[in-house]
Amino acid sequence: MPNQQPSLDLMFQALADPARRSMVERLSRGPASVSELARPLDMSLPAVMQHLAMLEAGGIVASEKVGRVRTCQIQPDVLSLAEQWINQRRTQWEQRLDRLGAFLAAEDEDTQ
Template sequence: MDQYSAELDTVFAALADPTRRAVIGRLGRGPAGISELAEPFDMALPSFMKHVRLLESSGLIRTAKQGRVRTCTLERQRLAAVDGWLAEQRAIWEARTDRLEAFLLDEQERAETNERHREP
């Protein structure tokens, strides 16, 4: 497995959980402290910290401690790598569906031409 695939696997695994996706969504508006991020979730802080650590180990967020406050920041370039991969996949599938559409239109045209030639 190449490094690019391993990195994508790590990011997608981190994004598989709705709590972590919500944290990413919140951090999209700017940095936030752990307490602020944890507030909307009905879980103990140690449980929430597991989500934070996973997001950090995936490279999606960075944390920094200043005094007693730990602040999280979104690592946007990591999301850009995922966006790049998704764009590649979208282009591949759009090309495939375009070819399928062209094939089906060609088949329909042939069928109509054959039908016209059969008519007396």
């Protein structure tokens, strides 16, 4: 089943933490260094690195070290997998609600 893919599981795990979502939000505006990502967060640099490792394990973020600076950037293709999964669930529920609405409308007509 597509929703059982480990990459999707890791991605949702990575997005479960507010600090990591904050990093993803910042990276959605463009690449950033680890120190830039750490600046607004109330945590140590090693803690930020652990969060980034989780984002990388989920495939959401990629990083590259040039000299002493590690720069991170978002991987939009991976986020589109989550979007597809969510959209499939939404479509299923919309169809179910449409059928329920039609059923209730038919029941209402029958009682009048």
